[in-house]
Every structure is written in structure tokens, then in C-alpha cells.
Amino acid sequence: MSCAEAGRIHTGDEVAQDLERTCDVCVVGSGAGGAVLAHALVERGLCVVMLEEGGYHTRREFDMREDHAFPRLYQDLGNRATDDLSLTMLQGRSVGGGTTVNWCVCYRTPPKVLALWRDVHGAEGLSEEALAPHWDWLEQRLHIAEWPIAAANRNNRLLWDGLGALGYERHSLKRNVQRCVNSGYCGMGCPVDAKQGMLVTLIPEAVERGLTVFANARVLRLETRGRRVEAVHAQLLDPETDRPTGRRLTVRARVTALCAGAINSPALLLRSGLDGGGRVGRRTFLHPGIVSAALFEEPVNAWYGAPMSVGSRQFAERGDDRLGYLMETPPVHPMLGAIALGGFGLAHQEAMEQLAHVQAALVITRDGVVEGDEGGTVALREGGRRLSIQYPLRAHHWEALRHAQVELARVQLAAGAREVRSLHARPVVVRRAEDLPLLERAPWEALRVKVFSAHQMGGCAMGGDPARSVVDSRLRYHGLDNLFVADGSVFPTSVGVNPQQSIFGLARWGAQHVAAAVGA
């Protein structure tokens, strides 16, 4: 059915009474999964209602201030973390989800990863051949193209130079931008709409074709009867305070698709009493990584310019029993920099005074691939409202993070760094290659060094065997006829590269199965 009314984006303050909506598909979440899926469904002429817990924030508000951006655009004000705070994660929370705040990096899913998902985890149909047309379309539509090294900011250029000096593999990254002005504020919402995130591309296009979006709509639970989801129950939030307004929204859809991301999709299933035989929220993968901070004589000014444009696969493959990792760069701004940099009091202030001279490099480790690496868990705490996120950092993680810290420092010194600091609570400082073993001897233990995640995957694993997965090879939840999951939570392992394009591709590929369930 096509929708009776024109597509529109509603915010929580505009809903004056309890509402009920009927549609073909209810999409929960508006990020890389939800937006692509909703767009592909309205393209097919279906009536779609999208629910987004975060607010509708546009470039009118993207003033490039950290103290404004983190509360508006991130989960838990940018402080989402495991229960013990040993691993902190950046995750988007607004219309556009992670695509509104990510650093614009796009990779096609590595063929080896797709093969692993097929051969080891029984996920059928996600082949390179099947995904290629979707990727082609996305790359054209979202202007995904290599960012030339000539345009790299100094933060990235130094990583490039250090990699080159050591003869390490290096490559320019692909970014989803159009007429990018190289501001450096991708993580706070692009002030000029150059970033081709879902907020300015597929969501408005889908709205023009009839998509209805409710922002500030927190989905509390799915109501099921027998093998069907009967209704999606949400509460509306006040855009100013993020607190419930008291108004309720009920969506009755022929099919429901969860695209709330690898933390919130499992949590919503659990809140709805759907635990997938105990597998929902299991095998959560985060690409745990560390950051290494180098000081250079000349200013680096890592706050300006495309934040992430150079990468290295030098250590992407480290054998079957070790976590491989990818080297990249984060931007450096005062608030996040202050939280990330180690040290306390005077020592911390002295480091902060040098912030303009800091070159930051990071790694993301490919978790979930090594035998026995089960990742973390998402669960509900007692009372059922609060999330519990656990991610035990084990010996194989620490081995990779320690190795990565040494190699990052080696690259930074090769680029001419005066000194390199680890992000330990008591930072380890090295000034010469001969000192690198000091980094190995540092305490690699939870809560003694900062561990980060910007990529959340898993928790609703896709697979052929209902006893080992949560959704089948058509993204349908085992045991229900009209519930699908189409986001990074269905990945059976981590991807090993920045995952947004993998999620785009999965959602566009999955749209055929969701549409088929509607009978379209």
C-alpha cells in the first residue's frame, strides 16, 4: 500500500496526543541500516514508518562545538561504555544515526570476511557478486571516492610519511562526501551538508516519496502474538530534555525491521522477551582499539581537515591465532582529547598545552575471527530498563593492542615525532626506537589504558542454523514470520574495516527479503 499522507519528519514536541499508525513496514532506527532499508522499501512503493530515538538535528545546529554535539548526537553523551568503563564507545544517536557523526570512511566488505560468514557461520547469499550492484549504486549515490593524499591534513600526512619510511602498506581511504570543505568536524555533524550521511541523502529522498519519520521516538517493546509482531510501542521524548512527554505512539505494521544498531537492536529484542534461545546480545564485536599520541615540533592542528583519510593494512593479517588490525587516524579536539589523553593534574595540563602538536594514530582490531573469540554481551540489568554491556578483554586482545601500540609508535617516530605517549592512566613515553620495549612492559590491563570502540557489530548473528544464530540468511528472526533485523548486529563476526558501507550494502541487499515478506 502507498501511504495516505505525504512523507514527513515529525519531532517529539509536535505530537500532542497518543498516536496510532498503520503501515507496511515499521523501521526502527535511522542510521546506516534503517535509512538504506527504508529508502529501498519506499522505492518499491511500500508505506514505511521510521522510528528514531534521537533527535532531528540539522546543520542549523551543527556549530562544531563538542559540548553541544556530544549530548545531541551520541549515545550516552558520547560516554557509552561497558559496565566497568574499561571500553568506551562512540555511537551515534540522532536522525542519520552513526552516519551523521562518523568520520566518513567507506570500505566494501572484504571478500575474506564474506567467505568466513558463509563457510563458518552459514550465512547464505551475502556474496561479493550479490552485493556488488548495491555497492555500485551506493558509491555513486553517496559520492564515495578516494580522498587524495594531496588533500590529507597533516595528522594523516604524518601517518602516511611514517608508514612510507618503514615500507609499510599504506592507502588513501574512500569517503562519502560531496564538495567537502575539509573542515575536520565530521564527528560533530557536518556544518555544510558535505558529508553524504543518511540525514541529507536517503532519508530526505525517502521522505519525498512518502516515508514518515518520527524522531524523539523511543521504542519500548515489540508486542508479539504467536509467530507475529502485532505492534511496536514507543514513547515520545521532549527534544529539549530527552525525557518522555507522556505521549505514546503505536505502529501496527505488516512487517517490522530492527535497525537500531548492535547495542540497541539486541536490547529491544530482550525488552520484548525475545532472546533467540539465549543468543540475542551474544557475540557482540566492537573492533576494540587504542590511540597513540605523538608530539611533533611543528604544529599538527589535527582538529582541522578530513579526520580520517589514510589507512594501513600492514598488520591486518597476523595469523589464525592473532587479532589483525587496521591503522588509521582520529581527529583531535579539546574535550575528547582531554578525556582520552592520560595523566592527571599538572602532567595532564602539560600534555593539553601541546595539543596543537599532537599527531594521533589508532588501530581497530578485528575481533570475533580467532577461534574462541566470542566478543562481548548486551543484556538488561535488573529492572529491565538499563542496558548492561560487557566486553571481557582477554589475552588475545591485549596481545594485539600491545603489538599495535609498539607499531604505531614505531611509525610515529619514523615520521619524525619528538616523543610518543601511550594512553595509559600513567602514560608511557618513548623518544627513540630503542625505547619501544618500554611500551611492551606497560601494564596492559583493563582500566589502566584507554580502549575505544567506534564500531558496534553482532548481537543478532545471521546464520543458517537456528541453534547458532538469531536471524536467518534472509535477515528474518528465527521463530517469527514478520520480524527482520537489518543493521550491523547481524554480522557473525566483526568486519575488520570501518563498517558503514558493509551495513549500507547489507540493508540494500536485505530490502528484497523484507519487501517479499510484505507480499510486495
Added chain:
Amino acid sequence: MLPLTELPPAAAAGIPRRRFLQGGLLGGALLALGGGALALGGGALALRSTRLVPVPPEGLRVLTPGQYAVVDAFVRRMAPPRPGFPPHEVVRTALNADRILAATEAGAQEDFRRLLDLFESALAGLLLTGRTTPFTRLSPEAQDAVIADWRDSGLALRRTGFQALRALAAGAYYGSPRVWPAVGYPGPPAALHDPAAPVWKGGGAPRPGGGLGGGP
């Protein structure tokens, strides 16, 4: 919470308390202890009360005046007086911290309040380190020692507490534009942000042109 009388004999037998606590046995109980009645003073320990600081005229949304004083004391050690760094009275760091907490979920607020009570508590201090003075009443040097003790503790729960307090303090101070000059940050480039940019919500209205970049 765990009454003191239930401490196993090992603790009474002179085994150093700190090593005993590493067992994690008290982990869950420690947080409860911070907010427990015992921490409020009185009794044989002759515990002293928090050194309060003036509460801002805007009022507090999450913290009690006592908890506000603990945050205020902590941020002054995170960013002590230093030329070029704006003072906390100007940045209003502790007030910023209260407002940051106000935007977090209720459960997280409660955890934080309990952590602050524990951090301040003389009784917890006694159990953990033998200190019988509330954090807010210690000299700056002694406060630094307490903070370092939490940071380097063998008990993961205390390292978690340190990380939580530190992240809040860092965000509340360095999130302020007043601190930008101290760290050499010129701020965002001018002329990119348009505070009057149109906001399109659909409903049949034509989409406006984009910004300097690709636009919608």
C-alpha cells in the same frame, strides 16, 4: 551492604586491608557503603563532615550540595591553578558537571551519586587506605595521593570510579570554549556554520538548497 562485623577473620588478623580488598568480595558492597549511614559520621570513628562550597545560584539538578563539593574538589586537582588556564570559578566546572549528569539516565545518575559519596567517605577511606578524613577536608597533596590510589588500585571497581570521575571532570572543564586558548585551539573555522539554515521536514514542502557542501 556488608556490616563491618562480618569481615572475615583474615582482615582482623592483620592482613593488609588493601590486599584483602583485591578479592573483589567487597566490590558490590563498597558502593553501598559510600551512601550508607555509617559514612555519615558519628560513632567510634568520629568521622568528620564534608567541607561544603557555595552552591551556584542556578541551583543543582542532580548533585546534593555535599556531592557538588566533592566534584568541585576533584576538578581542582584535575586542573590545578596554572597560568593561561582559566580558573574553575570562571569555567564553572562543577556546575557543568552537574548539568552533564542531568542529561544522563536516572540509573547512571544514581551510580554517580553513590560513587561521590564513597569517594568522600571517611569510613571507606579507612577501609581502603587507613584515611579517616573526608576527601574534601584533605590538603591538595593528600587529595592527589587519594586520587592516585584509586587510579592505581588493584581493585578494578576503584579504577572504574577513578575513570568515571576523571572523564566527568575532563569533559566539564575542557568542554568549555573558555579553555580553548589554554590548549592552543583556535576554535571552529568561521563562516561555515549557518545558525539560520532552513530545517526541512517534508510534508510536501520543496527541499531548500544545501549548504556550502553537497547539500541535500
